[in-house]
Amino acid sequence: MPLKLEIVTPEARIFSDEVTTVVLPGSLGEMGVLPNHAPIVTALLPGELRFTKDNVTTEMAIGEGFVEVTGSTVKVLTDLAVSEAGIDESTVQAALDRAQARMKDAALMGAEEIAAVEASIAKSLVQLKLKRKRRSL
DSSP: OOEEEEEEOSSOEEEEEEESEEEEEETTEEEEEOTTOOOEEEEEOSEEEEEEETTEEEEEEEOSEEEEEOSSEEEEEESOEEEGGGOOHHHHHHHHHHHHHHHTTGGGSOHHHHHHHHHHHHHHHHHHHHHHHGGGO
């Protein structure tokens, strides 16, 4: 019995299909989901989402969000979901450099602005890690 996986961002539905397994970056660590998983709703942290369909594993960089798991469905709501092919390394590196430079002025920023910059850094790092992953294999 396959799982129905849906990945949705504010911009679009990124993925919607049946898969055999899903691995997510949960708030307490990596979380694997198989068919008939116990129902759960939990927060997601920026990290790597992997799913397997027809014995092919697909990897995506995802941002913060939530996942709802029932026995037969996995619904991911996130602010970022991008495959390795969709990552422009130089653009992401430039965004990371700008965000890290802004953090040097953290004493002049409010808590909300600091949190936004930290989130930007985390999303950039996740994308770069996924993009550079194959180079080290």
